[in-house]
Amino acid sequence: xxxxxxxxxxxxxxxxxxxxxxxxxxxxxxxxxxxxxxxxxxxxxxxxxxxxxxxxxxxxxxxxxxxxxxxxxxxxxxxxxxxxxxxxxxxxxxxxxxxxxxxxxxxxxxxxxxxxxxxxxxxxxxxxxxxxxxxxxxxxxxxxxxxxxxxxxxxxxxxxxxxxxxxxxxxxxxxxxxxxxxxxxxxxxxxxxxxxxxxxxxxxxxxxxxxxxxxxxxxxxxxxxxxxxxxxxxxxxxxxxxxxxxxxxxxxxxxxxxxxxxxxxxxxxxxxxxxxxxxxxxxxxxxxxxxxxxxxxxxxxxxxxxxxxxxxxxxxxxxxxxxxxxxxxxxx
Amino acid sequence: xxxxxxxxxxxxxxxxxxxxxxxxxxxxxxxxxxxxxxxxxxxxxxxxxxxxxxxxxxxxxxxxxxxxxxxxxxxxxxxxxxxxxxxxxxxxxxxxxxxxxxxxxxxxxxxxxxxxxxxxxxxxxxxxxxxxxxxxxxxxxxxxxxxxxxxxxxxxxxxxxxxxxxxxxxxxxxxxxxxxxxxxxxxxxxxxxxxxxxxxxxxxxxxxxxxxxxxxxxxxxxxxxxxxxxxxxxxxxxxxxxxxxxxxxxxxxxxxxxxxxxxxxxxxxxxxxxxxxxxxxxxxxxxxxxxxxxxxxxxxxxxxxxxxxxxxxxxxxxxxxxx
Numbered sequence: 001x002x003x004x005x006x007x008x009x010x011x012x013x014x015x016x017x018x019x020x021x022x023x024x025x026x027x028x029x030x031x032x033x034x035x036x037x038x039x040x041x042x043x044x045x046x047x048x049x050x051x052x053x054x055x056x057x058x059x060x061x062x063x064x065x066x067x068x069x070x071x072x073x074x075x076x077x078x079x080x081x082x083x084x085x086x087x088x089x090x091x092x093x094x095x096x097x098x099x100x101x102x103x104x105x106x107x108x109x110x111x112x113x114x115x116x117x118x119x120x121x122x123x124x125x126x127x128x129x130x131x132x133x134x135x136x137x138x139x140x141x142x143x144x145x146x147x148x149x150x151x152x153x154x155x156x157x158x159x160x161x162x163x164x165x166x167x168x169x170x171x172x173x174x175x176x177x178x179x180x181x182x183x184x185x186x187x188x189x190x191x192x193x194x195x196x197x198x199x200x201x202x203x204x205x206x207x208x209x210x211x212x213x214x215x216x217x218x219x220x221x222x223x224x225x226x227x228x229x230x231x232x233x234x235x236x237x238x239x240x241x242x243x244x245x246x247x248x249x250x251x252x253x254x255x256x257x258x259x260x261x262x263x264x265x266x267x268x269x270x271x272x273x274x275x276x277x278x279x280x281x282x283x284x285x286x287x288x289x290x291x292x293x294x295x296x297x298x299x300x301x302x303x304x305x306x307x308x309x310x311x312x313x314x315x316x317x318x319x320x321x322x323x324x325x326x327x328x329x330x331x332x
Numbered sequence: 333x334x335x336x337x338x339x340x341x342x343x344x345x346x347x348x349x350x351x352x353x354x355x356x357x358x359x360x361x362x363x364x365x366x367x368x369x370x371x372x373x374x375x376x377x378x379x380x381x382x383x384x385x386x387x388x389x390x391x392x393x394x395x396x397x398x399x400x401x402x403x404x405x406x407x408x409x410x411x412x413x414x415x416x417x418x419x420x421x422x423x424x425x426x427x428x429x430x431x432x433x434x435x436x437x438x439x440x441x442x443x444x445x446x447x448x449x450x451x452x453x454x455x456x457x458x459x460x461x462x463x464x465x466x467x468x469x470x471x472x473x474x475x476x477x478x479x480x481x482x483x484x485x486x487x488x489x490x491x492x493x494x495x496x497x498x499x500x501x502x503x504x505x506x507x508x509x510x511x512x513x514x515x516x517x518x519x520x521x522x523x524x525x526x527x528x529x530x531x532x533x534x535x536x537x538x539x540x541x542x543x544x545x546x547x548x549x550x551x552x553x554x555x556x557x558x559x560x561x562x563x564x565x566x567x568x569x570x571x572x573x574x575x576x577x578x579x580x581x582x583x584x585x586x587x588x589x590x591x592x593x594x595x596x597x598x599x600x601x602x603x604x605x606x607x608x609x610x611x612x613x614x615x616x617x618x619x620x621x622x623x624x625x626x627x628x629x630x631x632x633x634x635x636x637x638x639x640x641x642x643x644x645x646x647x648x649x650x651x652x653x654x655x
Contacts, residue, residue, distance in 0.1 A: 032582045
């Protein structure tokens with residue numbers, strides 16, 4: 001703990017920032033429409049030009065898509081860190097709180113009611129996400145305290161319930177089945193500037209947990225110990241849970257459900273920089289964004305003009321990396 | 333208890349015996365009828381029982397029916413359309429929840445929907461012929477055949493393939509002549525369209541099956557075939573077979589001159605010209621963005637002829653107006 005506290009945060013954050021910049025550049029430079037690097041540079045310097053087709057490929061198609069992917073990656077990674085450490089459970093990912101299933105249910109209702117255009121889908125997904133968070137919250141509240149284990153169980157249960165409702169809707173509104181299935185699979189295909197705007201709403205919620213880094217460190221030792229050390233445990237839990245819920249709901253509302261990033265990025269980062277949150281949070285944010293950016297780059301280029309579902313790519317890229325780091329971490 | 337059961341058993345035996353007697357008695361009577369009376373009843377009987385019918389279906393399976401089907405269950409709206417178009421509507425005993433054309437099909441008993449047909453429910457109608465679709469219904473075939481039904485899979489890969497299915501179903505249902513008329517009308521639509529567009533250039537055409545994520549009609553689909561017949565160059569054919577998803581970036585790079593979006597129960601494309609960045613596409617700039625009723629191009633049935641005429645109006649408006 002003391003060793004970690006003395007180590008400076010900045011080298012790790014700067015390195016992760018460098019990785020993200022590199023990932024952004026690569027993601028923007030390459031795509032199925034094979035613009036040359038010179039062209040891309042030209043578009044960057046000239047800005048969006050109305051009516052020019054290659055320029056529109058870069059400014060209207062590629063750039064917003066890359067930004068949405070990176071933002072969603074960052075949101076899921078930060079939510080993953082918060083929830084894993086709050087639940088003290090390494091298998092936790094942003095989807096266990098029921099928020100994502102609730103958001104999926106909201107979006108499914110949107111599809112069935114044929115409101116599948118922005119901002120309706122996002123609004124309904126957010127409402128669904130928040131409602132489930134509310135229900136889970138009520139279930140876990142005992143005499144002004146949030147029981148973390150009840151919260152986890154209630155979250156998983158509500159998750160199943162929401163998924164069952166999605167399935168029922170899918171069968172009842174059979175003609176919308178494709179739309180629902182594709183939405184649930186998660187994708188950044190066709191995402192544009194309106195989606196970027198929604199994903200950007202999450203930025204304050206990505207930064208907020210940084211102010212609770214010390215409290216989160218202490219909470220790792222258990223709620224009782226944290227109380228003894230003077231941490232306002234209930235308030236911290238409330239803020240963090242709502243933050244993670246908002247991040248998950250926003251991410252799901254623009255991209256659908258994309259697995260693995262929120263589970264594995266926090267673990268990878270813990271292996272790299274340790275468990276102290278003032279490093280863990282910002283580095284997870286940056287590497288989550290990088291990983292999703294690269295995953296989406298692969299998803300749209302490898303079998304172009306077709307696309308691989310991005311959730312498949314995150315798993316293919318993340319799983320070997322994670323296993324390698326786990327083995328390396330053991331040896332060290 | 334035991335006496336009631338015995339009594340019921342006895343009743344069943346008596347009923348069964350009575351039935352057998354009645355059927356056995358009816359047979360010589362029918363034989364008598366055909367020999368004594370002339371014309372009327374005999375001629376349909378003769379055309380109907382002209383020996384076993386052998387066909388090969390869309391899954392490549394060849395099978396034989398001893399006589400034309402009399403009880404048909406359809407597992408896809410397109411199959412129902414074909415059955416009614418060829419005059420076998422009166423032999424339909426059940427269809428799917430999505431059968432909406434022709435109007436008469438709506439009142440048919442339902443076996444469930446297209447993707448989750450219920451085997452028990454199908455069997456309860458005691459059909460002698462089941463008209464299935466390819467893909468998700470493949471697994472059904474062996475189950476239905478074990479129950480003694482003949483299964484014809486309608487899974488055409490081209491416009492001509494639909495005509496073949498129609499004439500085959502004509503044979504299986506004993507309405508060869510009317511089926512041939514339907515196929516001839518489809519052939520005529522195709523010939524007309526082809527002669528109109530023969531000398532014209534082939535504009536790059538994109539057909540949107542679904543908007544988010546973007547999906548198109550790839551090679552080996554009857555929609556791809558129809559775009560070709562209507563004188564277009566289908567961009568989707570570069571993306572593989574079936575109904576593949578398609579990169580938006582590549583769509584922009586290929587820059588279609590004609591953009592056609594499928595619209596109906598499966599997809600609601602909205603205003604395509606207002607999508608982000610779409611204003612730079614040639615199709616949008618020159619006003620060649622169209623929405624087509626998916627019933628006319630996505631259902632492999634007789635209405636594809638109308639779909640083909642719609643497609644040529646979109647791809648070659650200049651040729652479509654000339655007689």
